[in-house]
Amino acid sequence: MSTGSTGQFSLFSAAWAILVKDIRSEFRTRVALNSILLFSVTTMLIVGFAAASGEPPPMVKIALFWVTLFFAAFSGLSHVFIHETETGSEIALRMAAPPGAVLAGKLCFNLLLTAVIAVVIGPLFWLMLGLSMARPFALIAVLAAGAISLCDAATIVAAILAKAGGKGALFGALGFPILMPLMLVALHATRLTLIAEIPTDVIAIQIGGLLAYGIMIIAMSAILFPFIWDQ
Template sequence: MPPRSAGLVSKALAVYAKDMRLELRSRYALNAILMFAITTLAVVSFSLGQSGLSPKLLSALFWIVIFFSAMSGLAHVFIREEETGTALPLRLMADPDPVYIGKLTFNFSLLTTMTMVVTPLFFIFTDAPAEHIISFLPVLALGVIGLSGATTLVAAIISRASVKGALFAVLSFPILMPLLIALVAATEKVFGGSGLGEALAELQFLFAYAVVMITASLLLFKFVWQD
């Protein structure tokens, strides 16, 4: 073995860089997520347009677009390893923790890219109040972290199943339900002009959800990945 050894951060970065490189060369997950998001957004905007939707409806529509777009691409990070037969050498040579952290970071990047495209379009195509976009950013950030944390573990669980796509949505739904309810409630308050102060309880829940989900995933991933 060469003398200098890589630590957890270097190993996780290697997994992240490898996944990013593969994604940039194939654009499979990014294309799937963006196509789904933009198509859904177009349907919503053409059918409802600037028709004075309530903050409650706008916030629900926004997170529906984000949730289903995430479902269409985030599982790919593990499915690709299983389908191409590269999961075997990865299991053999890499510790589980850096694999999970690398893949979580990759999914977070993917979801962040998607929300950076979708959010401005949502504000343009619907009558979501653009003046509240800054207040909306913390909700969005916590939503993206929570979604990435939960879906990355579920993606690892379903990657060896035969009906991966359906199973991903089915397993993710109950885990993501509390997150989505809190996200919709927080977004509704921000869109309604109440400000972030009013949404403090939801923000605290979103933060706790993200911390618990990522910590639990980190502890459980070893068993999911190796067995």
């Protein structure tokens, strides 16, 4: 299969078509969105309840936030490929679009989903745990960069997982090691945004690191996805 175009579709329009198709089928059932939101809210209630009985250090609160986001994202983002395998539409999709377009479409869908999760649970978490907002714009930038890279890694792991038989427990096992370096940088960077005296360029380096990690994962995914997909 050629990488540039297949018949009438260019790479971009094929990716766009897949994105629209996924959004439409998601709105039909709202499985991914509902399960993610329910999971996040449940986790947040427990965390908020625990935090109310004593004051944990900010780093612990931040860690709780990222762990919640991690598991929320992973429980929902694995859906995109497993869904195709379960409904048996995988072969049709493979014939209709080049692998690059499939990856791009699915990645965009996951990015949207991650954005929704982050927008919902981010403010709630900050309110519930009483975290400070010394540098709101830096904080938003760090959260965005971290969530984007998290989503990139989750997407390619989801592709592997769908081929491995969609076993749920495997997702955390495979995804966690790949995301650990990212989580460490994200924790550190989020901590920095809570302190007003930290200069902007220090935080900017961290954001750059987070984005670079995501870009490396995307580059690797683009190379490997055809092998995983065309099996």
